[in-house]
Amino acid sequence: MRLLYVEDNERLAQNTSASLQANGFIVDCVHCGEDAVHSARSYDYDAIILDLGLPDMEGLSVLRSIKAAKPEVPFIICTARDALEDRIKGLDAGSDDYIVKPFDAAELLARIRAVLRRPGGALGVTLMAGNITFDTSCRSVEIGGTPAHLSRRERDLLELFMRRKGRILSRDTIENALYGFDEPPTPNAIEVATHRLRRKLADMGASVAIHTLRGIGYFLDDDGA
Amino acid sequence: MRLLYVEDNERLAQNTSASLQANGFIVDCVHCGEDAVHSARSYDYDAIILDLGLPDMEGLSVLRSIKAAKPEVPFIICTARDALEDRIKGLDAGSDDYIVKPFDAAELLARIRAVLRRPGGALGVTLMAGNITFDTSCRSVEIGGTPAHLSRRERDLLELFMRRKGRILSRDTIENALYGFDEPPTPNAIEVATHRLRRKLADMGASVAIHTLRGIGYFLDDDGA
DNA sequence: ACCCGGCTTACAGAAGACTTACAGCTGACG
DNA sequence: CGTCAGCTGTAAGTCTTCTGTAAGCCGGGT
Known part of the structure; x- marks a missing residue:
């Protein structure tokens, strides 16, 4: 079960991906939008966790680029609470999930499992x-x-x-x-x-x-x- | 499935072409633009991997020379990250792919397969x-x-x-x-x-x-x- | 009937996959 | 905090299969 984790904060990225790995996921961690698009095009991920506050690209355009190539990959969006409204509105709400920062690893895990358990997802079968x-x-x-x-x-x-x-x-x-x-x-x-x-x-x-x-x-x- | 690989760095060329060969491709490796144009005219390749930092010729003019003779051959361009913007802009984005250095063999392979799988490409049929x-x-x-x-x-x-x-x-x-x-x-x-x-x-x-x-x-x- | 080009077979070197052994690491338990 | 068991990757050796070479055969065309 392989995940792509896009997060520019090194420290947070380290911690979170360690937790994910401890729970049996393979985690590829990248720190900017360009790398994210790149990796997503090159490998098949079961889910992508995307922080919206990236330095180089508007988060949602990263999402769109990836969805264009791999429409079926589920996304989990991370965002600060105040930025929530206006940004999430732009999503196709039915196909993805989101989580507000700060979150703890257990919550993220639950979200990932939930997303993977959806029809067509990788889990629950x-x-x-x-x-x-x-x-x-x-x-x-x-x-x-x-x-x-x-x-x-x-x-x-x-x-x-x-x-x-x-x-x-x-x-x-x-x-x-x-x-x-x-x-x-x-x-x-x-x-x-x-x-x-x-x-x-x-x-x-x-x-x-x-x-x-x-x-x-x-x-x-x-x-x- | 035969590839032309144009890369002036001997060491990198060796390693990468070994990986490609291990994955079932026939790889012809050349080290300068002139040889590249030459080989591309003489043989039919399923794809050409072209490093833009060649000693003797501007990379994109190599590309153009070859495209002039064999317009259908797909290219994968290798370039350093900082050189990406201005150079790639010049390409007909729809017809080719690119990869930023440093890349690993798996990613290059994925790109090659993707390119070959495109409509009219050699794969996926x-x-x-x-x-x-x-x-x-x-x-x-x-x-x-x-x-x-x-x-x-x-x-x-x-x-x-x-x-x-x-x-x-x-x-x-x-x-x-x-x-x-x-x-x-x-x-x-x-x-x-x-x-x-x-x-x-x-x-x-x-x-x-x-x-x-x-x-x-x-x-x-x-x-x- | 002869000759040339292609077919067939046998063989040996090479490449690929399988096994086994070993050592570093992790995680559990005392 | 140390010890121990189990997991996992590396490395080395073995075995299998592949593949090019060489040598001889066959058959059609002249």
Whole structure:
């Protein structure tokens, strides 16, 4: 679950993104509008948290630029209370959420989860593939009815595969989904991660498996489901 | 999928083109504007990545020279952040993309893919010929509805034939499409490659086939489609 | 019947993916 | 505050698959 966090106040950015990370999100943090537009164009985010008081660009024009390219990405707008009225009015209220500063991490988290849980959002669905069930709201996994012990990476990876069941995932796609851009892994890291996940799936008698397409990527069985 | 990469910084050029190659692109790397214009005239590239800080020529005039000869080739411009405004302004914004230095390989890749996916671009289309489908976005192939296991070369070759379905491809054309200019194969290599592809197509019951024109080249059936 | 161009096969080097082992880090618990 | 267990990325070694080369074969055209 990958987020883009746009906030020019370094200190606040640090703290908040630490909290988000502690809650299992991959967070890319940028400090100006230009970088934000850039990153949003280059990567797929599950949600974007946007502070409106940016130094270089009018916040809403950042939003518009990004929406133009990726209309489906949900936004959470951060703004000071007094600036609230006039700015928020400009938004398509139905598609996004906002939060007034100062806010605490728990509230932001709740908002993010809420936004992700919306129809079409990334949360709140139970994914199924063969005899595997993945509950995306509490992030628990069952294989053949018994709960599976997966580590964070393994869960993230499995979730990714299950969301894109049957579709081919390139190494890049996987890397982008699992790692923020300030934690670049060796190519091998992904091999190791899939290996570990594969073994757990096999050990627990999963009826689907991850297949390799040499030179292209990986995909999850789609037939048994 | 062949790229021309114009970058005078040797070190950067090395690293970046290695990443591109690792992602399945054929990369020709040149270090000055003159070579760039030259190569772009001599070969067909799917995209050109152009650094604006070249020693011998003004970057944009390189762009213009090439565009004059091959107007359809998409460009991705690399530039330092401070030089961005005034230079990019000169571009026909709709037809090209740009990326600010420093960038990481993943971002460049994303840009390239985005550019290739544009209408008229090389990616994002599903090619069809007889009972063969070639999904150019994830580079997967199905024959008669079942996924085909093809190696990288085989896929590249098939893609080439399917893009030019019914047209005749000389050995040279094939060689230029599949091999960068620093990896020259024996003439025979292409024979072997087509042979292997032919066998897989036949084994999987493809309804189209690759035909030989002695002394001229090869072509893919066009009737059954 | 001969020759040239393409086809086929076998093989070896290279590239890619899989495994295993290890070490740093984190987080829980005493 | 220290210790311990588990997670995760790195690195190195192994195994598999791919791919170009070389060498011989086949077949059509002259």
